Amino acid sequence: MNKEDVIICRCEDVTLKQLHDCFEEGYTTFEEVKRILRIGMGPCQANTCSLLVQKEIAQFTKQPLNKVDTHVIRPLITGVPLGSLAKEAKDES
């Protein structure tokens, strides 16, 4: 398996190779690799890659999966257009 051909975060086109390089530099938490590589910052907000990244972290740091911190979940749950938010806000006021 060529690590450069494996996409681990499909929103931001991050490869498994980039993730492993980041681990080698000493960044071994989701929050760190998110900030260096933009993993989990795309439209799916880590809904797709979270578990995949956690498994890789667990393997690299030789920890059980349940010891690997999950990413911080921020609003929104799903993408909402600015125009819809503005319209709803105006209708209420």
Added chain:
Amino acid sequence: MKADIVIIGGGISGVSIAYNLAKQGMKNIVVFDDNYMTGGATGRCGAGVRQQWGTKMNCLMAKKSIEFFEQAQEELNYHRDIEFKQKGYLIVAVTQEEEQKFKENITLQNALGIPSRFLTQDEALDIVPHLNKDAFLSATYCPTDGHLNPFLMTDAYYHAAKKLGVTFHYYEKVIDIVVENQQIKEVITDKRRVKTHKVVNAAGGYAKEVGELAGVDIPVYSENHQILVTEPIEPMQDPMVISFAHNIYCQQVPHGAFIMGRSPNNPQHNHDMSSSWQFLEEMAKTATTLLPALADLRVIRQWGGSYNCSPDRQPIISESNLPGFYLACGFSGHGFMFAPMTGLLLSEIILNKPTTIDIKDLHVNRFENMEKTEYETSVV
């Protein structure tokens, strides 16, 4: 463990100070941060870098910092792209008073060598065609302002400082500073004790609390400012667009996403970093009023972070009344863009060298006589 100097805070200011000290030959520099790199204000900032300010000190700090960013990739020899783009900041004037104030700002900025200029409404629309012409009168524009990736810029400094021998301890919290007879003796963390006589407070949102550990009162406070980001799209907006009257800053980053933020309506002084639906609604209304073409863009994430504010909205860069206790705080939302100068100037103070620019106006003692200080009004 012993250190020649301990830096508390490994955000952009801390790594820049560490790098500048090491570059000038200082050894045994240790940096502590209680979180991951950029877990504080740096990683939560709006990623813009601008030179269009209303006070001389802010203009000078910003101008010389931009000069560093222009060659940072080479100087720091960083293996990733720091994503520096210079596509300008466009600040719209909404009222006659704002227009008048902005013209005065431009006179100040030009006198200091900053290439900003006044734009009529038509000229502004040439640069950002999707601005709502009913929502502003005119604008000022500086083409060399821009954007930079806060995470990667911090990482670039971190790597360069490490190569010069600086030791970093992230996830390690400083819990006490031992001071005897007005001299720093020791820094105590949750993992070790470090003998040292010099400490830098670059703790961002927690600068006041870190000052208290050393018995130094710093007139700063933190307040929550929020930001949101949209899905990425093809490039359509070159400059950062700011309006103080509408209360918005909004830019499209090189990656394609739009980042936008605004000041809270009723700012509280605390460490709240939460996200609110009120912000989301106000931000959406403002953005779609000033930049109606953004209405179809999906918001994918929002977050909060701390502005560490000083009474005059200018940074505090100086030694404190406790010898050996140095301050780099109170950036009031602009610590990221000033960081190259913060690092250079504070390292010069620490090493007893003449400073690159005269910074007596950034000394913490300026607040003892508030009439002397200039208040920065160009803040979102």
